[in-house]
Amino acid sequence: MKQFSILMQKEWRENIRNYKIYWVPAIFILLGITEPVVNFFLPQILQSSGGLPEGAVFEFPTPPPEQILAAVMEQFQTIGMAVLILAYMGTVAGERKSGTATLLYVRPLSFPAYFLSKWVVASAISLVSVWVGFLAGYYYTLLFFDRVEGMELFQMVGTYSIWVLLIVSIIVAASAAMPNGGLAAAVAFAIYLILQLTDGLFGAAWSISPVKLPQYAAAWLADSPDSGSLTGAIGIAALIILALLVFGSWISWKNKAKTKV
Amino acid sequence: MSILEVEKLTKRYGQESAVEDLSFVLEKETATALIGPNGAGKTTSLSMLADLLSPSSGKITVAEGLTIGFLPQYPQFFPWLTALEFTEMAAKLSGIESKKARLQASRTLGFVGLESAMNKKTGTFSGGMKQRLGLAQAIVHQPKLLLLDEPISALDPTGRREIMDLLKALQRDTTILYSTHILNDAEEMTDQLLFMKDGRLIEQGSLNNVKKRHASPHIRIRFANPNQAAEFAGRLTWERELKGAVVFLPVYKNGPSMQQVLEVLSSEKQDILGVDYQTASLEEIFLKVVAAK
Amino acid sequence: MDQTTLVLALLPILIIQFALMIFALVDLIKNPNPNGPKWMWGILIVVINIIGPILYFVVGRRNY
Numbered sequence: 001m002k003q004f005s006i007l008m009q010k011e012w013r014e015n016i017r018n019y020k021i022y023w024v025p026a027i028f029i030l031l032g033i034t035e036p037v038v039n040f041f042l043p044q045i046l047q048s049s050g051g052l053p054e055g056a057v058f059e060f061p062t063p064p065p066e067q068i069l070a071a072v073m074e075q076f077q078t079i080g081m082a083v084l085i086l087a088y089m090g091t092v093a094g095e096r097k098s099g100t101a102t103l104l105y106v107r108p109l110s111f112p113a114y115f116l117s118k119w120v121v122a123s124a125i126s127l128v129s130v131w132v133g134f135l136a137g138y139y140y141t142l143l144f145f146d147r148v149e150g151m152e153l154f155q156m157v158g159t160y161s162i163w164v165l166l167i168v169s170i171i172v173a174a175s176a177a178m179p180n181g182g183l184a185a186a187v188a189f190a191i192y193l194i195l196q197l198t199d200g201l202f203g204a205a206w207s208i209s210p211v212k213l214p215q216y217a218a219a220w221l222a223d224s225p226d227s228g229s230l231t232g233a234i235g236i237a238a239l240i241i242l243a244l245l246v247f248g249s250w251i252s253w254k255n256k257a258k259t260k261v
Numbered sequence: 262m263s264i265l266e267v268e269k270l271t272k273r274y275g276q277e278s279a280v281e282d283l284s285f286v287l288e289k290e291t292a293t294a295l296i297g298p299n300g301a302g303k304t305t306s307l308s309m310l311a312d313l314l315s316p317s318s319g320k321i322t323v324a325e326g327l328t329i330g331f332l333p334q335y336p337q338f339f340p341w342l343t344a345l346e347f348t349e350m351a352a353k354l355s356g357i358e359s360k361k362a363r364l365q366a367s368r369t370l371g372f373v374g375l376e377s378a379m380n381k382k383t384g385t386f387s388g389g390m391k392q393r394l395g396l397a398q399a400i401v402h403q404p405k406l407l408l409l410d411e412p413i414s415a416l417d418p419t420g421r422r423e424i425m426d427l428l429k430a431l432q433r434d435t436t437i438l439y440s441t442h443i444l445n446d447a448e449e450m451t452d453q454l455l456f457m458k459d460g461r462l463i464e465q466g467s468l469n470n471v472k473k474r475h476a477s478p479h480i481r482i483r484f485a486n487p488n489q490a491a492e493f494a495g496r497l498t499w500e501r502e503l504k505g506a507v508v509f510l511p512v513y514k515n516g517p518s519m520q521q522v523l524e525v526l527s528s529e530k531q532d533i534l535g536v537d538y539q540t541a542s543l544e545e546i547f548l549k550v551v552a553a554k
Numbered sequence: 555m556d557q558t559t560l561v562l563a564l565l566p567i568l569i570i571q572f573a574l575m576i577f578a579l580v581d582l583i584k585n586p587n588p589n590g591p592k593w594m595w596g597i598l599i600v601v602i603n604i605i606g607p608i609l610y611f612v613v614g615r616r617n618y
Contacts, residue, residue, distance in 0.1 A: 006353045010339070017341035019577060023611045026574055030604055033567065086612070099337035103398055106311045106331040107354040136566070143563055257314045261304060261333050261410075385586065 003110045007117035015121055020087055024125055027083050028133030031075040036068050036140035065146045066221035069153070072137035073160060073218055076130060081167055084129075085188050088122045088171045090181030092252055097180050099260035111253040112245075115176060119245060123168045130164050131157060152220050159217035159230065162237050166210060167192065169241045173248040179258060208232030210240065262289045264327055264406060264436055265310070270319035272305050272460075279305040281460045283319070285453075287406070292432050294447035295440040296547060297457035303440035304334065306457070307410050310438070323406075328355070330404035334411040336395030340384025344375055347383060348397050355402035369401045370394075373427060389420045396424065400431060407431065409439035413446060425449065444543040454543075456550055463554045468543075473513065475549055478540035480510045480522050485532035493531055509539075571603050578607035581615060589614050 015021050092115070095101035104114070134157050138148060171188045178184040199211035206212075207229035216225035216233060263286045270283040280302040287293055295303050308314040310321060311331040338347055348366035357365055370379050373393040378386070383394065392415060399407060412428065413421045421443075428437065429450055441447055447454070454471050456464040464471060472478070484490040484506045494503045499517050502509040510516055519538065526533060541549070578599045582588060588595055588610075595614050598606040 002359075003354060006350060010342070010350060013346070014339065014341055018615075019581070019611045022574065022577060023608045026570060026604065026608060029570060037563075099333070099335070100339050102313070102333055103331075103336060103338070103351065103395075104354065105313055106329070107351070108356065109354060139566070140563065143559060257308075259313065260337070261308050261313060 001113075004113040004117055007113055008120065011117050011121035015125060021125055024083065024087050025129040025132050028076065028080060028129040029136040031080055032072050032133040032135070032137035033140055035071045035075060035137060036144050039063055039068055039071075040140075040144040062145065065141045065148045066152075068141045068145060069134070069137055069148060069156070069221060070218045072134065073156075073214060076133065076160075077214060080130070080133070081192060082189075084126050084164075084167060085171055085185050085192075087125075088168065089175055089185040089188065091118045091122060091172055092176040092248075093178050093181050093184050094175075096255065096259040101256075101259045102261055105256045105259055111256075112249040115172070115249040115252045116245065118175075119169065119172045119248065122172055123165055126164055126168050127161055130161065134160075148221065155220040155224075156217045159213060159220065159225075159234075162234050163210070163213040163217070166213075166237050166241055169244040169248075173244045173251070176248045176252040176255065208236055210234075210237035213237060262324075263287060264289050264324040266320075266322040267310070268320040268322070270306065270309060270321065271317050272302075272309060272314060273317045278460050280309070280316075283457075283460075283462055285455055285462065285465060287436055287438060288452070290432070290434060290436055291452035292428075292437045292439070292450045293453040293455060294451040295438060295455045295457060296442065296444065296447055297440070298442065298551070300459075301457040302460040303457060304410055305460075307331070307408050307438070307440060311408055327406055328402060328404040330399035330402065330407045332395045332399040332407075332409045332412055334414070336391055336398070338383035338386070338391065338394065340382060343380050343382055344370055344386070344394050344397075345379040347394070348401050351398040352401045355404075357402050366397075366401055369397045372400075373397045374423065389416055392416060392420070392424070396427065400435075405436060407435050407437045407439075409437065411441055412439055414441065414443060421446070444547060448543045456547060458551055458554060464550045471546060472540060472543075475546045476541040478512045478538065480512060480517070480519060480536065481539045482508045482510070482522070482526070482536050483534040484508070485534060489531040493529065497525075512538075567604075574604060574607035575599055578610045582610065585615055587616060589616050 090097075092101075095104075134153070138153055141148060170191055171184070174187040174191070175181065175184040178187055195211050199206065199209050203209050203211065207226065210233050212229070213233050216230050219225040265287040267286070268284050270280060271278065272280040283302075283306055285293075295306065297303055305314065309316050311329060342350070345363070345366055348370055349362045352362040352366050352369075353359055367379060370376060373396050375390065375393050375397065378390060383391070386394065392412070396409075396412065399409070409428075413424050416424060425446055428439075431437065432450060437450075448468065451468050454464070454466060454468055455462055464475075466474070479502075482490075482493070484493065487506045490506045490508050491503060494501050494508050497508075497510075499510055500515075502511075510522065512518075522536065526536065579596070582592060582595050582599065585592075595610050598614075599610050600606070602609070
């Protein structure tokens with residue numbers, strides 16, 4: 001516990017001093033803003049771009065605000081996840097490769113505390129980024145379109161946060177397992193794609209698959225997801241996260257010999 | 262009293278063996294120099310002692326409660342931490358109480374000569390400063406055993422002198438095991454020598470014992486010309502060797518003492534230019550031992 | 555779109571852009587060894603809204 005707080009302080013300092021606590025949320029805010037702004041200006045852009053017959057009148061249906069927030073989540077699912085992978089692929093692997101980890105590993109280091117400190121800080125920054133990103137999306141949707149129920153937004157963001165935690169766990173564990181950041185990113189990407197693909201192809205009946213969490217999150221906006229499926233998916237996600245934390249601590253310890261001396 | 266015993270320590274990578282059958286003992290508060298050419302297995306051995314690498318076979322036995330400080334050959338620091346922040350963290354991770362850690366860290370940085378650079382980010386440090394900081398993080402928790410991998414090789418002569426003096430100060434109450442290929446320094450601070458080559462220990466012992474075994478020291482008497490030298494050598498009963506105008510008398514193997522030689526010389530009528538004691542340097546001994554194996 | 559909506563829409567973006575730009579410029583000035591010429595990063599940070607500073611943090615600054 002004592003080592004955990006010492007290492008947490010180190011991780012915070014790193015993330016503050018390399019400006020990650022600013023630029024990661026900034027990208028998510030940007031993603032959150034883009035969707036409502038583009039939707040708002042789309043009719044004007046299309047009309048002014050010409051190519052339409054003179055005098056033709058086009059009716060653009062105003063999209064419901066819920067649809068815009070769901071589209072924001074789509075952005076997070078692609079660009080957002082890539083940003084998180086890039087931001088944290090080197091969190092363990094980079095320290096070993098540069099040799100900065102050596103002076104930690106030669107001490108009586110608790111590897112669970114070491115891994116957990118990295119996971120907690122990466123998770124905190126990722127979650128806050130996603131939250132402010134949704135908040136920005138919500139704000140612009142409210143400004144240009146209409147209100148989304150606060151409760152619905154809250155439930156959606158909460159459900160999506162579990163998914164974000166799962167992804168961050170995969171990234172940090174991959175970083176602990178792989179010899180460098182690039183390979184960690186490749187592995188994390190591969191796992192992410194395989195998860196999406198298998199669930200897309202065969203997962204129709206797997207209602208408690210955690211890969212469906214983003215889907216269930218979006219469902220809060222329309223109606224509400226099936227509570228049994230949601231609980232099951234969250235439970236399984238929590239178990240996988242727990243397993244990844246144990247695996248990550250173990251593989252960090254196992255790989256300590258690979259630090260550059 | 263021994264604080265660390267190494268028995269038949271071996272590290273293999275596949276078929277290649279980096280360290281083979283290494284055995285030695287570190288006595289409390291002594292300095293041991295681990296000497297060998299590049300690739301001899303010095304770093305691998307130290308990494309195993311520091312518990313970074315696990316041995317393929319063999320045993321390391323340490324005294325109970327032994328605390329270790331380790332300085333790698335090229336220590337790397339988190340560039341976004343200041344020297345004080347890093348050293349304080351190192352102290353805390355080694356078990357120093359949080360309240361005392363900062364004071365202990367700043368004292369240690371003062372000791373290694375980084376007082377004025379304490380609050381600078383380590384990313385801006387020069388090689389020499391990094392080496393000093395490396396030493397600071399290794400000693401901040403006052404470990405009983407210090408493992409130093411080439412602690413002075415990367416330094417300029419002044420820095421080398423300063424670090425050597427720091428190490429000698431530390432040596433009074435710390436056991437030190439350090440690797441080096443600069444043999445002058447080893448001669449200066451060593452109770453035990455370990456020569457390594459190709460992963461194996463090829464010679465070990467105290468500086469005196471190793472010298473006795475390999476250095477064949479002798480007394481050298483220089484004359485004005487070869488004739489005088491030859492004439493003098495002819496009158497001697499001791500074992501001797503004549504080389505031009507110089508007579509060599511081996512000291513070991515029933516050789517004469519310096520006093521006996523001086524007595525003989527005091528009544529000598531020949532022109533004697535000088536008498537001195539000659540012994541091989543550690544470097545010569547090392548080259549000899551390496552060549553022999 | 556009325557005046558108020560426009561101000562409310564632009565204000566957060568301006569604040570974020572301004573904050574990122576200041577952070578990036580201050581860091582660039584202090585940076586002894588950026589990844590690429592300083593003047594180039596200076597221009598990128600100032601000219602390209604939001605993306606410029608982020609690019610600098612991710613690619614340009616290196617750890618120092």
